[in-house]
Amino acid sequence: MANYDVIVIGSGPGGYVCAIRCAQLGLKTAVVEGRDTLGGTCLNVGCIPSKALLHASHMLHEAEHNFAAMGLKGKAPSVDWKQMQSYKSDTIETNTKGIEFLFKKNKIDWLKGWGSIPAAGQVKVGDEVHSSKNIIIASGSVPSALPGIEVDQKIVVDSTGALELPKIPKKLVVIGAGVIGLELGSVYARLGAEVEVVEFLDVITPGMDAEVQRTFQKLLTKQGISFTLGAAVQGVEVKGNKAKVTYKSRKDDSETTIDADTVLVATGRKPFTDGLGLEALGVEMSDRGQIKTNANYATNVAGIYAIGDAIEGPMLAHKAEDEGMAVAEGLAGQHPHVNYNVIPGVIYTHPEVASVGETEESLKEQGRSYKAGKFSFMGNGRAKANFAADGFVKILADAQTDRILGAHIIGPMAGDLLHEICVAMEFGAAAEDLARTCHAHPTYSEAVREAALACGDGAIHA
Structure with a gap:
């Protein structure tokens, strides 16, 4: 058992940034992380690996479409999917090892394992209970599922499974026209897959500027991605190595079934707070499963705070980082502010x-x-x-x-x-x-x- 000023649960962008800021401000700090590597979803199965694949596939697009016009002649490169996956893995490792180095540099303890909060001021990791004046929950989020659709990470995948498909599918159906679906859909479209995006609403990227939405859809269509909008997915049936996606038109209630080699369910994310013991502690939660906090990121239980995807607001790594720095500075007696506008x-x-x-x-x-x-x-x-x-x-x-x-x-x-x-x-x-x-x-x-x-x-x- 160890005593700390701060224990942060979760080592994603919100958690690790918060921990580093706490340590810089003189607070004895530890971070609980159950993964074998630090960095949370973002560095391991989110932002960083997806950007590696986006970069690699964009380079292929440039070679196929623009090199010749610039006087760069030669055979277009072929795709070595195994090597591209290796490049992605190396990128992940470089970044996660970097966080580990920063923890050592700032004398932050990594408590390896999954954490729970048996009581205010206590964090249990494995069989050990550690005490802390302050506990900061930075447990992040997980992909949301659609009712009745089983994600097997083989034929029907979420964003995590889409990053490590064994091969490039001939036909990929993406359910959801948000950020994740369009980014990963772009990757596979550039790599030669036929990509169809099925979206419940009548527009892509909900909440964005309408002129941007229209222009964006037009440009993605030009790149070979097809869109079916105003479609309510009814189910996904897997038979052997194939899947059938059935949806109903919200306009006329007609039903359509499309075949796919792979189905990506990209219908957003939800807070991940499983196993923390928040209900037993009496921590107030919203109807959407978010931890309720005040302007200082404090929950209704003294000494327990929460930031990032686990609380209200956009699920963005940089939003979590800003909140992580803010709560750290608040604990150190400063007066931080996050401008959500x-x-x-x-x-x-x-x-x-x-x-x-x-x-x-x-x-x-x-x-x-x-x-x-x-x-x-x-x-x-x-x-x-x-x-x-x-x-x-x-x-x-x-x-x-x-x-x-x-x-x-x-x-x-x-x-x-x-x-x-x-x-x-x-x-x-x-x-x-x-x-x-x-x-x-x-x-x-x-x-x-x-x-x-x-x-x-x-x-x-x-």
Whole structure:
């Protein structure tokens, strides 16, 4: 048994960042993790491995479609799926070992095993009970399942199984047109699979800017991904090495069955709090299975806190990281703040899609007057040179004050371009502030400046 100032349950982005910040601020810290490696879902079976496959498959796409036009002649590369999986595994190992190094550097104890909380101030790992002044739950989330559909991780897979298929399927049916489904669908479409996305709603990427949704679907369709929208999946039947997906049209109630080699169930994620003993402790939970917390991430049980996917809010690694730092700084007597109006979201397809803040739809619902400045990457010299001219940058600003309220980018490096707008929003900047800031030429970032200019007298290259 050991005594700590803080024990963090879970070593994902929220947990490990929280632990490091606690240690930096002088708190004796331990982390409970049952996996053989640190990093949680994100580093092991989520963000990092999926980005490795997205990168590799994009390189294949470039070789097949753009190399010849640039004067790079030769036979198109073939896909060695086993080697690509090995590259993905090496990427995971490099990152998880990096977290292990950071734990040693910051003198954080790794309590190996699955944890539970038998009482406030106590964490049980295996047969040992450790005491701690503060317990922070950063247990993350797991894929949501559809009722009546069994995920066997062979024919019917979730996001974890989709990362390690034994071979590239001829036909992949993706249930759900959200971030995970479209990213993994893009991977397999580039690798030669026929990909069909079945979505309950009438739009893809629910909650995003409507213009981005339409443009994104059009570009993905051009890349060979087909979409069936407004379709309620009724069931998945597995026979041998094949599956049949049955859905009903929400328009006319007609029923359709499609064949697939692999079915990816990508219908979102849910908080993972199993085995922690929260019910016995009397920790308040929401109807959606989230841990209820106050503005300081404290639960209703003294000394127990929660962050990340286990609580309310978008299930994003960087949101969990910010909360992890905030709760650590609060325990150390500081006064942290997380600005939930400036939490970016990114889809790592090609082109990338990135957004922050308000959408046109949300502003109209609020009855708030705004102006939209938009600039197409077709007017950006760097994008045209790099065969990356699809998409646009849109900046939304208050009609009276010109203060930036949101931004939406679909195009090359959208996830990176978004962050100068995030910084501007954090400082309460106006669109004119961005418009008057010199941007290097030729860069993709000039499109951001042009969109800011379009909020005023007009873009130069439009």
